[in-house]
Amino acid sequence: MTQHDDLPQESGPAGGWGSLRSISRIFGEARPNPAVLDTLRRQNKPGGFMCSSCAWPKPPNYKPFEFCENGAKATIWENTSARCTPEFWDDHTVTELRAWTDHELEMTGRLTAPMSYDAETDRYVEVSWDEAFAEIGTGLKALPPEDVVFYSSGHAGLEASYLWALMARLYGNNNLPQSSNMCHETTSVGLKKVIGSPVGTVVWEDLAKTDCYFFFGQNPGTNSPRFLHPLKELKDRGGKIVTFNPVREQGLVSFVDPQDPTAMVTGSETIISDQYHQLKGGTDIAAILGISKAVIEADDARGGVIDWDFINEHTTGFDTFIALARDTTWQAICDECGLTEEALREAAEVYMQAERVIGVYGMGLTQQAHGAWNIGMLVNLLMLRGNIGREGAGICPVRGHSNVQGQRTVGIAEKADLVPMDKLRELFDFEPPQKDGMHIVDAAQGLLDGKVRAMVCLGGNLVRALPDRARLEDVWQAQDVTVMISTKLNRSHLYPGKSAWILPCLSRSEVDEQETGNQWITIEDSFSMIHGSRGHRSVPSDKLMSETAITCELGKVLTPPNPKVKWDEWRADYSLIRDLIEATYPDDFRDMNKRMNEPGGFWRDNPAHHRVWKTESGKAEFTTPEKLNALDFDDAEGRFRLLTMRSNDQFNTTIYGYSDRFRGIEGTRDVLLMNEEDMKAQGLAKDDVVALVGDAGDGVARRLGGLSVIPFDLPRGTVGSYYPECNVLVPVGHHDHLSKTPGSKAVPVRIERDAA
Numbered sequence: 001m002t003q004h005d006d007l008p009q010e011s012g013p014a015g016g017w018g019s020l021r022s023i024s025r026i027f028g029e030a031r032p033n034p035a036v037l038d039t040l041r042r043q044n045k046p047g048g049f050m051c052s053s054c055a056w057p058k059p060p061n062y063k064p065f066e067f068c069e070n071g072a073k074a075t076i077w078e079n080t081s082a083r084c085t086p087e088f089w090d091d092h093t094v095t096e097l098r099a100w101t102d103h104e105l106e107m108t109g110r111l112t113a114p115m116s117y118d119a120e121t122d123r124y125v126e127v128s129w130d131e132a133f134a135e136i137g138t139g140l141k142a143l144p145p146e147d148v149v150f151y152s153s154g155h156a157g158l159e160a161s162y163l164w165a166l167m168a169r170l171y172g173n174n175n176l177p178q179s180s181n182m183c184h185e186t187t188s189v190g191l192k193k194v195i196g197s198p199v200g201t202v203v204w205e206d207l208a209k210t211d212c213y214f215f216f217g218q219n220p221g222t223n224s225p226r227f228l229h230p231l232k233e234l235k236d237r238g239g240k241i242v243t244f245n246p247v248r249e250q251g252l253v254s255f256v257d258p259q260d261p262t263a264m265v266t267g268s269e270t271i272i273s274d275q276y277h278q279l280k281g282g283t284d285i286a287a288i289l290g291i292s293k294a295v296i297e298a299d300d301a302r303g304g305v306i307d308w309d310f311i312n313e314h315t316t317g318f319d320t321f322i323a324l325a326r327d328t329t330w331q332a333i334c335d336e337c338g339l340t341e342e343a344l345r346e347a348a349e350v351y352m353q354a355e356r357v358i359g360v361y362g363m364g365l366t367q368q369a370h371g372a373w374n375i376g377m378l379v380n381l382l383m384l385r386g387n388i389g390r391e392g393a394g395i396c397p398v399r400g401h402s403n404v405q406g407q408r409t410v411g412i413a414e415k416a417d418l419v420p421m422d423k424l425r426e427l428f429d430f431e432p433p434q435k436d437g438m439h440i441v442d443a444a445q446g447l448l449d450g451k452v453r454a455m456v457c458l459g460g461n462l463v464r465a466l467p468d469r470a471r472l473e474d475v476w477q478a479q480d481v482t483v484m485i486s487t488k489l490n491r492s493h494l495y496p497g498k499s500a501w502i503l504p505c506l507s508r509s510e511v512d513e514q515e516t517g518n519q520w521i522t523i524e525d526s527f528s529m530i531h532g533s534r535g536h537r538s539v540p541s542d543k544l545m546s547e548t549a550i551t552c553e554l555g556k557v558l559t560p561p562n563p564k565v566k567w568d569e570w571r572a573d574y575s576l577i578r579d580l581i582e583a584t585y586p587d588d589f590r591d592m593n594k595r596m597n598e599p600g601g602f603w604r605d606n607p608a609h610h611r612v613w614k615t616e617s618g619k620a621e622f623t624t625p626e627k628l629n630a631l632d633f634d635d636a637e638g639r640f641r642l643l644t645m646r647s648n649d650q651f652n653t654t655i656y657g658y659s660d661r662f663r664g665i666e667g668t669r670d671v672l673l674m675n676e677e678d679m680k681a682q683g684l685a686k687d688d689v690v691a692l693v694g695d696a697g698d699g700v701a702r703r704l705g706g707l708s709v710i711p712f713d714l715p716r717g718t719v720g721s722y723y724p725e726c727n728v729l730v731p732v733g734h735h736d737h738l739s740k741t742p743g744s745k746a747v748p749v750r751i752e753r754d755a756a
């Protein structure tokens with residue numbers, strides 16, 4: 001639990017005035033219509049619209065302002081008054097724009113018209129929607145279906161997503177990768193394996209009942225700030241929070257509630273984490289094994305600590321796990337994770353004293369080469385004291401995009417056996433493809449191999465978000481067809497395929513007027529609650545279409561005529577699509593149209609929440625990892641573990657600005673954060689400019705230069721730099737062994753002085 005007061009990251013609590021200042025800075029830059037304030041008031045409330053930022057649940061007992069710093073930024077950002085019109089291309093070529101930063105591309109504003117790439121002039125030119133759909137249809141139908149990929153980033157609502165997946169299957173493949181392939185796929189696969197559920201077991205009421213959180217590799221202050229309120233409430237009632245993270249993240253250190261006037265005026269902050277353990281990157285397995293060992297030892301010594309009834313009745317595999325915990329020495333555990341035995345015993349003490357524990361995790365566990373073991377270990381820890389499937393306790397993966405979980409629920413899945421194909425066959429009278437489709441890593445490899453010939457993207461910015469992005473830029477533009485359904489210009493548009501299209505869409509806060517009026521859509525949050533959402537803002541351009549409408553029009557040109565497939569009717573009335581969702585998934589979506597606006601949403605239920613385990617063995621399964629870390633490389637002289645970070649001023653590849661105020665880094669993203677001892681050992685001083693060089697040993701040269709060294713409170717051997725810039729350094733093949741989620745939180749690199 002090191003403290004370095006001279007290092008830059010201690011820059012005030014999460015929330016507080018800093019949060020308001022940050023929102024107002026974004027307001028100034030995006031110059032939205034002031035009516036955006038009314039939009040914010042409606043955010044995340046029944047009858048209003050659901051924030052398009054993160055997937056944190058929307059409570060039934062909502063606050064006057066049920067949005068956070070980053071939700072406000074996301075809404076303000078998409079409501080910008082800036083417009084990227086067809087005339088923008090009079091002054092710029094695609095090649096020239098490649099020299100712009102992601103932030104500069106963002107600042108061009110909302111896209112206003114469908115565009116197609118003209119190779120002769122190297123510009124996008126406006127086209128009519130009819131022309132765009134007709135030509136996309138011709139282009140894609142000329143390709144073998146298995147060479148075409150339908151990607152979706154977790155924004156679009158359940159209606160567009162259901163139809164998107166249906167469209168791909170009617171077209172002829174299951175090539176339906178999604179952003180969660182880079183994110184919580186480890187959860188979908190790893191959690192499913194051990195408890196039979198691909199999603200978390202915790203629901204909103206559990207937050208009010210729990211007395212302890214264990215946080216592993218999730219950063220609520222930046223990525224799910226509305227979570228800070230339940231954390232503060234827990235602290236107010238005397239609960240405990242224990243955190244494991246190589247970085248001291250401000251949101252897990254302290255918080256001033258910006259909605260509490262007294263706290264704002266007095267500046268009284270709530271200390272969030274009672275214990276903060278800065279373990280070495282990628283070593284959660286060792287840390288959790290240490291805590292488990294202490295729990296087992298306490299049970300041996302005094303009994304009554306382990307919940308034997310739960311273990312005997314509900315689990316399998318405990319014998320091998322307990323043997324590993326007993327046989328592994330404290331020395332081995334502490335050497336691995338860099339924490340002391342005493343620190344791990346302190347964590348175990350809090351764990352044992354708590355009646356009800358919630359285990360929270362995010363990318364720190366999932367984006368590792370053995371991320372599934374990480375998740376298994378956290379579940380092991382919870383199971384030791386029956387902390388799963390019980391009130392106030394459970395496992396809580398914090399999901400990313402606002403509807404990332406829901407898109408999977410309604411059929412966006414590349415694995416055929418995750419989808420009720422017989423229902424689809426029955427409802428739409430066709431033979432759905434049975435062969436598994438491509439995961440996003442397979443698609444990236446397919447691009448590199450020249451096998452993928454077209455990408456159709458419902459949102460997202462894959463040329464930035466994927467590993468090995470420098471290699472992908474070249475092959476992306478070698479494709480026959482690229483189609484991007486987007487709200488703003490992004491770098492992926494700058495690598496156009498031979499036939500390339502940007503289809504601009506509405507955002508969620510805007511009126512989605514169809515033949516039967518302004519349409520509702522629905523989304524599913526991290527707690528499997530389904531919410532209705534309807535926009536009310538005027539549209540930025542009358543040439544925009546909704547994601548659902550675009551999907552229907554693509555469906556019409558891509559799929560064979562079929563009397564059961566009624567694209568026009570569905571487009572006119574989204575409630576008919578909800579009927580289809582209910583018909584396909586009757587248990588999950590009973591009375592969907594009626595229930596979607598219940599305050600707090602309606603719950604899709606989850607067997608593991610009731611201790612029903614849909615696993616292979618029918619029991620909850622203990623995991624016995626084969627090593628003490630989640631890495632697929634060893635330490636070597638000069639090799640570092642690169643942790644790719646999100647700043648407080650970005651949403652994935654959308655860069656709002658250059659202020660990572662929680663970490664005290666201002667005005668630049670080109671930094672390398674390093675432990676001071678490591679700097680000394682490498683002969684580096686503050687502000688030295690260095691390059692990171694890939695050290696995966698696969699014969700591919702990977703390099704990112706121009707990074708200024710900043711001394712930072714990190715464990716030795718772990719260095720940090722920002723995502724997405726760092727993606728040049730992540731090999732496509734570096735991913736979780738079970739789920740293929742890229743191992744972006746521990747990438748093998750070396751440091752070189754940069755001549756630049």
Ligand SMILES: Nc1nc2c(c(=O)[nH]1)N[C@H]1C(S)=C(S)[C@@H](COP(=O)(O)OP(=O)(O)OC[C@H]3O[C@@H](n4cnc5c(=O)[nH]c(N)nc54)[C@H](O)[C@@H]3O)O[C@H]1N2
Pocket residue numbers: 053054070183184216217218219220222223224244245246247249280281282283284361362363364365398399400401643644645646647648650651652653745
């Ligand atoms: N403002 C904002 N909000 C967002 C996003 C955004 O970019 N900006 N992105 C959205 C998306 S798509 C997602 S998936 C989520 C992501 O939200 P998070 O899951 O919080 O993702 P990260 O910030 O990438 O990483 C989480 C934490 O893992 C820690 N970590 C790294 N390596 C390790 C390790 O080996 N062990 C442990 N214990 N911790 C480690 C990092 O220091 C970091 O604090 O947020 C969503 N919300």
Ligand SMILES: Nc1nc2c(c(=O)[nH]1)N[C@H]1C(S)=C(S)[C@@H](COP(=O)(O)OP(=O)(O)OC[C@H]3O[C@@H](n4cnc5c(=O)[nH]c(N)nc54)[C@H](O)[C@@H]3O)O[C@H]1N2
Pocket residue numbers: 052152153154155156179180182183184363367400401458459460461462465466467485486487488489490505506507508547644645646651652653654723724726727730744
């Ligand atoms: N090194 C490294 N790489 C990572 C990660 C990491 O932590 N480290 N994180 C990974 C994670 S968790 C994720 S989820 C992925 C994210 O990968 P993606 O989902 O592909 O990327 P985003 O940045 O979320 O996509 C932003 C683009 O989506 C479009 N957009 C925004 N809003 C909308 C909308 O409402 N509708 C439509 N149709 N388009 C919209 C805009 O054009 C914008 O440019 O990146 C992954 N990559």
Ligand SMILES: [Mo]
Pocket residue numbers: 179180182183184399400401
């Ligand atoms: Mo994500």
